[in-house]
Amino acid sequence: EDQVTQSPEALRLQEGESSSLNCSYTVSGLRGLFWYRQDPGKGPEFLFTLYSAGEEKEKERLKATLTKKESFLHITAPKPEDSATYLCAVPNAGNNRKLIWGLGTSLAVNP
Amino acid sequence: DGGITQSPKYLFRKEGQNVTLSCEQNLNHDAMYWYRQDPGQGLRLIYYSQIVNDFQKGDIAEGYSVSREKKESFPLTVTSAQKNPTAFYLCASSPRTGVNTEAFFGQGTRLTVV
Numbered sequence: 001e002d003q004v005t006q007s008p009e010a011l012r013l014q015e016g017e018s019s020s021l022n023c024s025y026t027v028s029g030l031r032g033l034f035w036y037r038q039d040p041g042k043g044p045e046f047l048f049t050l051y052s053a054g055e056e057k058e059k060e061r062l063k064a065t066l067t068k069k070e071s072f073l074h075i076t077a078p079k080p081e082d083s084a085t086y087l088c089a090v091p092n093a094g095n096n097r098k099l100i101w102g103l104g105t106s107l108a109v110n111p
Numbered sequence: 112d113g114g115i116t117q118s119p120k121y122l123f124r125k126e127g128q129n130v131t132l133s134c135e136q137n138l139n140h141d142a143m144y145w146y147r148q149d150p151g152q153g154l155r156l157i158y159y160s161q162i163v164n165d166f167q168k169g170d171i172a173e174g175y176s177v178s179r180e181k182k183e184s185f186p187l188t189v190t191s192a193q194k195n196p197t198a199f200y201l202c203a204s205s206p207r208t209g210v211n212t213e214a215f216f217g218q219g220t221r222l223t224v225v
Contacts, residue, residue: 034214041219043117044216098156099154103153
């Protein structure tokens with residue numbers, strides 16, 4: 001069964017303390033992996049799409065990487081405004097017009 | 112500004128009522144989606160549409176209906192047949208019908224049954 005698992009469920013960092021979030025997936029024939037950021041009470045905001053193992057993308061303090069089984073979202077020197085829930089999703093192998101979503105990692109960055 | 116607009120932001124429904132959630136986009140996107148988000152669960156797909164006058168059921172379509180009469184609009188009706196409608200509803204659109212393109216979300220509608 002296609003599945004997306006994110007870890008940890010929650011992460012608390014001090015401002016400037018770098019860390020990584022994990023998204024592991026079991027989908028045959030990966031057709032892309034998406035990272036989103038969601039603030040409380042709002043819709044998810046698109047961050048990155050990764051298509052192939054070894055690919056990396058960066059945006060400000062965030063860098064996303066992809067292997068054949070998982071993706072990491074590295075957060076370098078985070079600031080309080082990086083506090084949010086980070087979601088990842090992959091297309092369903094059986095119907096690639098559907099996305100399988102992880103439950104997210106809730107990140108809190110303390111000043 | 113281009114984007115996706117959902118309205119209302121908050122909606123209260125009495126038992127047995129149908130309610131309609133609005134979703135409008137001015138991004139000229141072909142595909143539109145409706146998701147439901149509940150605490151402790153991932154986003155779940157209700158319906159999606161790849162083109163005007165065509166739509167497909169997602170994973171949890173029972174108790175919901177949609178229409179796609181215009182490219183810009185994809186309203187969702189939560190019917191009285193939906194037994195547990197209290198949730199956060201999200202509308203999204205993507206520029207092409209292939210799924211390996213990013214989707215852009217609206218700000219959501221929080222529906223509460225009273």
